[in-house]
Amino acid sequence: MTSTVRDLIDVAAQSAVDAGRLIRQRFGGPMEASTKEAAHDVVTGTDLAAEELIRAALGGAAARSTVVGEEGGRQHDATIGAEDPVWLVDPIDGTYNFVRGIPFFCVSIGLRIGGHTVGGCVYDPMREELFTAADGCAWLNGVQLPVRTAAPSAPPLVLCDIPNAGGPPATTETDLLAALLTAAADVRRLGSSALALAYVAAGRADLAANADVYDWDTAAGRALVTATGGGYLSHPDPLPTRRRGSFVAWAPAYPTLGRAVGEALHPDCFAETR
Incomplete structure (x- = not known):
């Protein structure tokens, strides 16, 4: 090429x-x-x-x-x-x-x-x-954009549209996720996974997560987050284009919260990717 x-x-x-x-x-x-x-x-x-x-x-x-x-x-x-x-x-x-x-x-x-x-x-x-x-x-x-290493003042700001509009009834995993985020973070629903990921990369947010997404929703944002030192998990990986999947991405200071959200979304299914 x-x-x-x-x-x-x-x-x-x-x-x-x-x-x-x-x-x-x-x-x-x-x-x-x-x-x-x-x-x-x-x-x-x-x-x-x-x-x-x-x-x-x-x-x-x-x-x-x-x-x-x-x-x-x-x-x-x-x-x-x-x-x-x-x-x-x-x-x-x-x-x-x-x-x-x-x-x-x-x-x-x-x-x-x-x-x-x-x-x-x-x-x-x-x-x-x-x-x-x-x-x-x-x-x-x-x-x-710089690689961020220090965490801002607590609580972390999370961009997350879960539970999704028009989605199935809440499951144990989504209930657990909601409880986790409510306890650990300040959550905003914005309605754009791509911008949510860009905001994590730019330091405007600390974590982004969504279910009910396709590959084109997150591919660009994934590159942005990992280029600034953050982490990204999806299930499946890569996300499909014919059915929906889930993702979580986090700033470098929040790997523990990011992995916990990933496990809540799909227990035993997430594997770290770059």
């Missing part, structure tokens, strides 16, 4: 900004939304248009690129080689916020090569914040 990971992420970042410009122009205007599997899981024409824009850019970023998008699925028929880029694209992570006029959503593009998550970008079009990760480093609007 002739393009470096940084080169590929630069292309992805520009496509995210271009898609974000389209999304920002349409925010607050008339739109038609249709539901997918659940009433809160919606798609708009803007999702579709943004993904098509991103696909066009990524398809030309490198030979044999495979794009896996939330709205269009996988678009590449050939066998994926060990050095072939695989892109995980969510054109609007937080579509329900977008539809309701809540300015908290983002474009998320993760990059996987040889089965490993090697980079990604998350772009918040309303705040014009571009989070990128490549080669083990992460940046916010071009300024490198």
Whole structure:
């Protein structure tokens, strides 16, 4: 592969900004939304248009690129080689916020090569914040994010949408998770896993966790968190694109809390990944 990971992420970042410009122009205007599997899981024409824009850019970023998008699925028929880029694209992570006029959503593009998550970008079009990760480093609007080692004043801030809207009745695991987080942390529900992960990487939050997520929701954020020294667990690993899974990610100062949340989500199923 002739393009470096940084080169590929630069292309992805520009496509995210271009898609974000389209999304920002349409925010607050008339739109038609249709539901997918659940009433809160919606798609708009803007999702579709943004993904098509991103696909066009990524398809030309490198030979044999495979794009896996939330709205269009996988678009590449050939066998994926060990050095072939695989892109995980969510054109609007937080579509329900977008539809309701809540300015908290983002474009998320993760990059996987040889089965490993090697980079990604998350772009918040309303705040014009571009989070990128490549080669083990992460940046916010071009300024490198530091590796955090010290814990802020307690309690830790956790971004978590569990229990999920429209999900099954609470289980022993979700009850345990809720009790754990209530006892140990200050919890916020924001409605975008990708931005939650970016905020952990940037030091705005200390832990993010969700069930009911797909690979394109977290691939970019995973790269951001691990590039800033944090930890990430998912079940399964990598997360699927045809059914939902669970993840937890934490800042470097909170490995114990992160693993405890992982065990509460799926006892005996989580294994640490990088």
